Amino acid sequence: MAQKLIHGVRGMHDILxxxxxxxxxFEEIVRGWLRSYGYRPIRTPILEFTPLFVRSVGExxxxxxxxxxxxxxxLNGDSLVLRPEGTAPxxxxxxxxxxxxxxxxxxxYYNGPMFRHxxxxxxxxxxxxxxxxxxxxxTGPDIDAEHIVMLARLWRDLGLEEDITLELNTLGSSDxxxxxxxxxxxxxxxxxxxxxxxxxxxxxxxxxxILDTKNPAMQALVEAAPKLAEFLGVESLAHFxxxxxxxxxxxxxxxxxxxxxxxxxxxxxxxFEWVTDKLGAQATVCGGGRYDGLVExxxxxxxxxxxxxxxxxxxxLLWEVSQGDxxxxxxxxxxxxxxxxxxxxxxRLAEQLREDGFAVVLHCGGGNFKxxxxxxxxxxAAVAVIVGDDEAAAEEASFKLLRExxxxxxxxxxxxxxxxxxxxxxxEEEDGSV
RNA sequence: GCGGCAUUAGCUCAGUCGGUAGAGCACUGGAUUGUGAUUCCAGGUGUCACCGGUUCGAUCCCGGUAUGUCGCCCCA
Numbered sequence: 001m002a003q004k005l006i007h008g009v010r011g012m013h014d015i016l017x018x019x020x021x022x023x024x025x026f027e028e029i030v031r032g033w034l035r036s037y038g039y040r041p042i043r044t045p046i047l048e049f050t051p052l053f054v055r056s057v058g059e060x061x062x063x064x065x066x067x068x069x070x071x072x073x074x075l076n077g078d079s080l081v082l083r084p085e086g087t088a089p090x091x092x093x094x095x096x097x098x099x100x101x102x103x104x105x106x107x108x109y110y111n112g113p114m115f116r117h118x119x120x121x122x123x124x125x126x127x128x129x130x131x132x133x134x135x136x137x138x139t140g141p142d143i144d145a146e147h148i149v150m151l152a153r154l155w156r157d158l159g160l161e162e163d164i165t166l167e168l169n170t171l172g173s174s175d176x177x178x179x180x181x182x183x184x185x186x187x188x189x190x191x192x193x194x195x196x197x198x199x200x201x202x203x204x205x206x207x208x209x210i211l212d213t214k215n216p217a218m219q220a221l222v223e224a225a226p227k228l229a230e231f232l233g234v235e236s237l238a239h240f241x242x243x244x245x246x247x248x249x250x251x252x253x254x255x256x257x258x259x260x261x262x263x264x265x266x267x268x269x270x271x272f273e274w275v276t277d278k279l280g281a282q283a284t285v286c287g288g289g290r291y292d293g294l295v296e297x298x299x300x301x302x303x304x305x306x307x308x309x310x311x312x313x314x315x316x317l318l319w320e321v322s323q324g325d326x327x328x329x330x331x332x333x334x335x336x337x338x339x340x341x342x343x344x345x346x347x348r349l350a351e352q353l354r355e356d357g358f359a360v361v362l363h364c365g366g367g368n369f370k371x372x373x374x375x376x377x378x379x380x381a382a383v384a385v386i387v388g389d390d391e392a393a394a395e396e397a398s399f400k401l402l403r404e405x406x407x408x409x410x411x412x413x414x415x416x417x418x419x420x421x422x423x424x425x426x427x428e429e430e431d432g433s434v
Numbered sequence: 435g436c437g438g439c440a441u442u443a444g445c446u447c448a449g450u451c452g453g454u455a456g457a458g459c460a461c462u463g464g465a466u467u468g469u470g471a472u473u474c475c476a477g478g479u480g481u482c483a484c485c486g487g488u489u490c491g492a493u494c495c496c497g498g499u500a501u502g503u504c505g506c507c508c509c510a
Contacts, residue, residue, distance in 0.1 A: 010501070062508050066435070085510085114510080119435070122503065123510085130510060198507090214506090263509060273509095280503095284510060311510030338468075373470035388468060402470065 011118075011126030019316075021329055026158075026316060027111065030131055033157060037150050039107045039133060044089040046113065050079040056088035056294055058265025060205035067116040082115035085264070086132040087291065087307055088298070094136060095300045105137030111312075123282035123314045133288075134307035136295065141242030143306050144270040144290060148243075149250045151274060151286060151308070163318050164274045164285060166252065169260035170240040171268050174293050176231045181207055183226040194221050208261050229258070236269060243270050262287065266294040270306070278321075279314055286310035330380030331359040332424060334402075336372040339389035346387045349397060349413055353385070356417035377402055382424055385416065 008014060015023060031041075050070050057063050069082040083089055090110060093099075099106055111131045120126060135143050148166065155161045171177055184207040188195060195203065196218060199210045211222055232240075247254055254272075262271050271289030279285075288308020295303035333353055337346035350362040361379055363372050369386070376384040386398040391410070398410040399420065411419060 007501080067508085116509080118508070120502080121505090124508090128510065209508095281505065281507095282509075287510065309510060314510060336469080369468045370466080370470080373468095375470085377470040384470075386469070390468095398468095400469075408469080 009126070011120035013125055013127070018328065022320070023312070023316065026312070026319065029157065030111075030154070033150070033154050034109045034131075034133070037107070037146070039109045042090060042093060042108045042110050043112070044083075044086075044093045044110065046083055046115075047080050048083055048089055048092070050081045052088050052092055052298070053081060053084060056091070056264075056266055056298060057085065061263055061265060063116060063263065067118055069115045069117055084116050085114055086110050086112070086130055086309060087134060087264075087266070087294070090132070090134045090307075091136075091294055091298050091300075091305070094134075095295065095298060100136050100300075100303060105135070107133075107135050109133045121280070121282065123279045123311075123317055125313060129312040130309045131312060132307060132309040134305065136303055136305045138306065139304045141239050141246065141270070144239075144243045145246035145250070147288065147306060147308055148247060148254075148272060149252060151310075152250070152252050155274070158315070158319055160315070160318050163276050163278050165276075166254040166272060166274055167257040167260050168244070168247075168254045168270070168272045169257050170228075170232070170236060171261070171271055171289075172228060172232045172236045174268055176233060176236060177228070177268065180226060180228045180231040183231070184208070184210075187225050188221075191221055194218065211259055212261065227258070239269055262289060266291040266297070268292050272308070274310075276314075276318060278318060282314060284311075285314045285318065328380065330382075331361040332381060333358050333360045333383055333385050333420070334376035334379045334381035335360060335362045335385045335387070336369060336376055337363060337387040338369060338372070339392070342387045342389045342392040345392035345395075345413075349385070349387065349416070352413070353417055353420075356421070358417070358420065383420060 034041075050068070053068065054064055059065075063084045068084055071080060072078070073080055090108060094106060094108070109132060111129070113127050113129050115127050117126055118124060133147060135147070148168075152161070152166075155164050172180070185203060188199070188203055188207060188210060192200070192203075194217075195210070196213070196215050198215075199213060199218065202209050210218075211225060213219075213222060244254075244256075260271055260273060262273075267289045269290040269292065272287065273284050274286040275283040276285055277283065286308055287310075288306075290304070290306045292302075292304045295301070295305055333350075335346050335350050335353075337343050346362060350360045353360045361381065363375060367375075373384060382401065382403055384400050384402055386400065386408070391397055395413050396410055397413045397416050398408055399416065400406070400408040401423065409419075
């Protein structure tokens, strides 16, 4: 009696072999790129205590208010959450293990799943994956610019530079933000009658977001609101100018977008997003900026910090298009065999060929030669090695090239590796390996 | 979380103005009992997403659920 199928959780997708191979290739490219800038990996758990994100991301952000997978551990009552982002866990780990004090400034990266309970769409899932970079202990605009410049290089390496554009803004220091925020609240309160429902709700929780409204009736009001630029001090202006100068000298095009705010509270000074018009409503493929106050806020010594996260699913959607069909990984050899003695011989022969450096799929599960040859062809292997009981008795093997013409040949098993290496790779090394 | 659209074979999709299902590819067997890809022949290709309602009868009409998708919100 067939059991009813249990399906996967909404918004949490399986990545099947065709895609997973593409992901692994992508991850290799990204890791090589990160190494070339001196970033080192860090891995943190997927579960954290809930207050970590409430204190860092911000109590009144969408993430904390309505998107966190938070639950009580029924065994001990702990309040836990599936991490919605990677920066806070990274900061926690760095503090907990005292990395900055013991080893100085840190350039770190991570890669893994994040969880947000949103309504799924293309390019937006409840479990999604991010590569993230965090740099701790660097004060100047050079590290901000390094992040942006290295990302521009990655887009070039991936062939995505035509699809992605850079938006840049500064949020000033926390004091300047606070002053601006007070002015904004005062301004909007004076015009409370013109605010829509959404703006009323955000008036005291997140007034910056009101500036993002798409409500046409509020455009004039928003246009005349106090500008953050009016509250920026000399140092903040100089920092922002420093970032822009480095970008111009690196020939990175960007657009300053004064409405670029970011949805997490910990950002200050430089913020940026790389956006695309190829993914519908999910425009942002990478976002980040400076968060100088976060380390102290989470209990460390004041430490400047800067970082970004990029969405692997969204980048893969863009990359697939520019990639075309990626070559699937295929074995060199598919080993066909029939008969008891031949099967045992083939089992040993497969190991011998792997010892020589070949990727070998040994046929399992019986079937006649015709059947096995079909599977050999479908596997994509370059060559089928064929063993029957008569070959086994003579310690020999037959082989047939599957991707080009040519007769089947039979030879002593000891010579097989060397012969195949010469045929498949046009190389012949002393020991016959490849 | 709100609104629109969609769900038919393993895959990509037709279709029935309510009368119990189609194409291509893939798959299986045979022509070939030790030989793939090519050719020929024969074929499963399915509770037409799930649950309920209307009806003599529902893949089709209606309601709900699940999932996807588009927009809003937000973000990666």
